[in-house]
Amino acid sequence: MRGLFCGTTARNNEEYRKVVKRRMLTMTILIIVGIATAVTAYMAFHHSTSAISDHTLGIYSGVGFGMAASGLFFLIRDFLLLRNEAKLKQQRLEQTDERLAQIRDLALKPALFTMLFILFTSCLIGSIFYPVLIYILLITVWAFLIVYIIATRYYSRKM
Amino acid sequence: MQTKIQELRKERKITQSELADAVNVTRQTIISLENGRYNASLILAHKIAQFFGVTIEDIFIFNEEEENL
Numbered sequence: 001m002r003g004l005f006c007g008t009t010a011r012n013n014e015e016y017r018k019v020v021k022r023r024m025l026t027m028t029i030l031i032i033v034g035i036a037t038a039v040t041a042y043m044a045f046h047h048s049t050s051a052i053s054d055h056t057l058g059i060y061s062g063v064g065f066g067m068a069a070s071g072l073f074f075l076i077r078d079f080l081l082l083r084n085e086a087k088l089k090q091q092r093l094e095q096t097d098e099r100l101a102q103i104r105d106l107a108l109k110p111a112l113f114t115m116l117f118i119l120f121t122s123c124l125i126g127s128i129f130y131p132v133l134i135y136i137l138l139i140t141v142w143a144f145l146i147v148y149i150i151a152t153r154y155y156s157r158k159m
Numbered sequence: 160m161q162t163k164i165q166e167l168r169k170e171r172k173i174t175q176s177e178l179a180d181a182v183n184v185t186r187q188t189i190i191s192l193e194n195g196r197y198n199a200s201l202i203l204a205h206k207i208a209q210f211f212g213v214t215i216e217d218i219f220i221f222n223e224e225e226e227n228l
Binding site: 011 | 179
């Protein structure tokens with residue numbers, strides 16, 4: 001998972017510092033969304049007229065707190081990183097290194113294939129019991145294909 | 160692709176870390192280049208050649224058979 005979706009073109013520590021600051025902002029948003037998810041579930045459980053079940057509350061609050069906790073962890077890590085030039089350089093090299101970028105791209109292919117396969121089989125089996133799942137599969141596959149085509153055309157024009 | 164990076168590096172008493180720092184890559188990438196496990200991009204090849212003050216052809220040995228040409 002290390003470095004997934006983290007590629008950057010920063011050429012020196014100063015440029016990378018800006019990348020880390022932007023990432024810290026993203027983590028702050030993640031914390032806010034996480035807390036909002038957990039609070040919304042809690043409010044819905046205690047105050048809404050259409051009460052949600054214990055199980056749903058558990059899922060929503062778990063996801064919410066998970067997002068907030070991981071966001072906080074990465075926020076603190078980046079905060080400390082900005083104060084350590086050596087570690088900042090080491091992480092910059094790890095994320096801008098062309099060989100590691102190629103490895104990440106290559107690793108994404110089997111991971112994506114596995115995810116689509118699991119999604120397909122789980123929806124195929126699950127849709128016997130919950131017919132709505134087949135629509136989720138179709139929307140996911142269509143969204144994937146549309147984004148793939150748009151991204152391919154975008155990069156074809158850029159290169 | 161075979162390279163003469165290790166040869167040039169040892170000749171000039173430069174460590175893998177020093178070379179990696181100079182061309183902005185990780186030490187592991189230098190190791191992979193020296194072992195021929197990874198082919199450098201044109202930009203990296205140019206940076207390495209510039210670092211040693213030689214041409215790209217002097218460092219990277221292009222094998223036409225290997226590259227199916």
